[in-house]
Amino acid sequence: MVDHSIKGKTVLIAGGAKNLGGLIARDLAAHGARAIAIHYNSDASRAEADRTIADLKAAGVQAVAFQADLSTAAATAKLFSNTVAAIGRPDIAINTVGKVLKKPIAETSEEEFDEMFAVNTKAAFFFIKEAGLHLNDHGKLLTLVTSLLGAYTPFYSTYAGSKAAVEHFTRAASKEYGARGISVNAIGPGPMDTPFFYGQESKEAVAYHKTAAALSPFSKTGLTDIEDIAPHVRFLVSEGWWMTGQTILVNGGYTTK
Secondary structure, three states: OOOOOOOOOEEEEEOOOOHHHHHHHHHHHHOOOOEEEEEEOOHHHHHHHHHHHHHHHHOOOEEEEEEOOOOOHHHHHHHHHHHHHHHOOOOEEEEOOOOOOOOOHHHOOHHHHHHHHHHHHHHHHHHHHHHHHHOOOOOEEEEEOOHHHHOOOOOOHHHHHHHHHHHHHHHHHHHHHHHHOOEEEEEEEOOEOOHHHHOOOOHHHHHHHHHHOOOHHHOOOOOEOHHHHHHHHHHHOOHHHHOOOEEEEEOOOOOOO
């Protein structure tokens, strides 16, 4: 019988240095992961990556960090090969990497379009590819997308559009990897109480988002808190393995499909 628990498993988390990624790393460590590799994008996140690694080691977990810009296939392949060399083939691969842009279509430049699709689409595709090549059988693969996939709204065309492709990547990969017992899913959080959200929003928009979800009155911020997402991640990469090929919007009733 296959063990779908987290105990003793090896994990790779792209974007695992801070915010939701850092919380996921600490949560999986607390639930028995044996070894965790975290990725961070640039020197700006190095200090937070160091703190996350220190916390993981204090929890008794073998932990390593790798810096990389995952907007190229070669960099993503290197991240996986470095992970395998350092801690072994992963049982769980989670991609939390993303970039948001809130801008009218008429004001969006070609450079902005290319960057959004490089980070949110290309990086996600090649992460899924490399996970398929490197995950152990009966592994778990998860990508973070956005609840805007269920929204009818202006200004987020390149953000939601670049994440929308991941829903199709997820379905295809779940079919292709299913013969090895690998489950593949995506989670779309609502607007989260992190710097990732506030940098794009006006005070008026923040106030709206804090009241937009059905369960907003019961959230400590009104937004999706990272603590609300981590348990769903943990479930999907463990006992929730029978769910595969799905994009699940976890947002307190902010949007639905």
